Amino acid sequence: MQTEINQIKSLIDQSKVILITTRSQASYDEIATGLAWLGWLRAKGKQVEFIVEHSQLELFHWLPLAQDIQSAGQYEHKHFILRIKTDNFELGEIRYDVSEKYLDIMLGAKSGTITPKDISPLKADFPFDLVITLGASDRNALGTLATEYGEQLQKVPIINIDRRADNNNFGQINLVNITATSLAEICYQLFQPDIDAQLAHYLLTSMIAATRSFQSPQVSPDTLRLASELMIKGAKRDEIVLNLYRNKNLATLKVWGQILSRLKQEDGVVYSFISRDEIAKATLDWWGLCQELILTSPQAKVAVLLYQQEFEQTTVHAVARENFDLTILLSRYQPKGTRRQVEFSTKQALPIIEKEVVATLTEKMKTIQQ
Numbered sequence: 001m002q003t004e005i006n007q008i009k010s011l012i013d014q015s016k017v018i019l020i021t022t023r024s025q026a027s028y029d030e031i032a033t034g035l036a037w038l039g040w041l042r043a044k045g046k047q048v049e050f051i052v053e054h055s056q057l058e059l060f061h062w063l064p065l066a067q068d069i070q071s072a073g074q075y076e077h078k079h080f081i082l083r084i085k086t087d088n089f090e091l092g093e094i095r096y097d098v099s100e101k102y103l104d105i106m107l108g109a110k111s112g113t114i115t116p117k118d119i120s121p122l123k124a125d126f127p128f129d130l131v132i133t134l135g136a137s138d139r140n141a142l143g144t145l146a147t148e149y150g151e152q153l154q155k156v157p158i159i160n161i162d163r164r165a166d167n168n169n170f171g172q173i174n175l176v177n178i179t180a181t182s183l184a185e186i187c188y189q190l191f192q193p194d195i196d197a198q199l200a201h202y203l204l205t206s207m208i209a210a211t212r213s214f215q216s217p218q219v220s221p222d223t224l225r226l227a228s229e230l231m232i233k234g235a236k237r238d239e240i241v242l243n244l245y246r247n248k249n250l251a252t253l254k255v256w257g258q259i260l261s262r263l264k265q266e267d268g269v270v271y272s273f274i275s276r277d278e279i280a281k282a283t284l285d286w287w288g289l290c291q292e293l294i295l296t297s298p299q300a301k302v303a304v305l306l307y308q309q310e311f312e313q314t315t316v317h318a319v320a321r322e323n324f325d326l327t328i329l330l331s332r333y334q335p336k337g338t339r340r341q342v343e344f345s346t347k348q349a350l351p352i353i354e355k356e357v358v359a360t361l362t363e364k365m366k367t368i369q370q
Helices: 002-014 028-043 072-076 144-153 183-191 197-210 221-232 237-245 250-261 286-296 350-369
Strands: 017-022 047-052 069-071 080-084 089-098 103-112 119-123 130-134 158-162 173-176 264-266 269-275 302-310 313-320 336-338 341-346
Touching: 002 173, 002 183, 017 028, 028 047, 028 069, 028 130, 028 183, 028 197, 069 072, 072 144, 158 183, 183 197, 183 221, 197 221, 197 237, 250 269, 269 286, 269 350, 286 302, 286 313, 286 341, 302 350, 313 350
Parallel strands: 017 047, 017 130, 047 069, 130 158, 158 173, 269 302
Antiparallel strands: 080 119, 089 103, 264 269, 302 313, 313 341, 336 341
């Protein structure tokens, strides 16, 4: 591991514009560790952006610098180039005028003519010379970034940091430790000796979230010693626990109660549903709730939550234990996400898709286990 750490530090020293990203719909483990990277690299004077595909970034806004996380979808539409073909004219002048709602760019031709066919919008170049991925098993797990910038990602060095056994070592440098309880444990040594109170706060957030407040069976004496050291350095455990587990308003607690009251289990699949009218003003962490159902149901192999947005519009969220691949189990629905965590939407009424998804999962899991 020390060899990889030295290689990573050398690569960072050589890089000018760095991208931090995570698997699609990342958890606190990836997001908090990503913020630690963001703060650490900025302190070194690096130009760095933290871009992720996530539908609920507001969940993390209590963390410092979280407002600097960019949505992959927004980034995709944030940078454009206007390419103008000059074969048919000689450029004379360029002027522009900015109003409240418009930007007018005026081109003058010394000779020849300019036509609309000569002007085309292009996506901006990929400006990064180094990519750091957190918790992604492969490039496809990055979501929109992989879809829109797949070719560029193959040309840029990638530092791949993960703790899951299904990681396929897709980076030029792979820092993968399947015995670690959190990404913070893997990255801690990299940040030495620069860990201040804010960096410690991010790392402890990652650890508490990934271990469910140190209840994971993987937690070791070394894990607890590291947590203690981070608190000595200034991490605020009480604040982290409050924001992770004790900040749900009454509306959200009522929705949780409705979901739990409808909970069913069938051949290793636990599942429930909620409708848009029932959610009202509540904010739900779909992935967190699915993980909670997995952890509190010893027999559960997959947890499924169905969200009825309209009568014939349902979104399905699913989380699986490590030895199941949901992208294969639910392949007929072309889900987005990773092996253990996917979502998809369908124009089917909730009772129909609920029955169909549960049947699909139970049948395929029986085949796997035979």
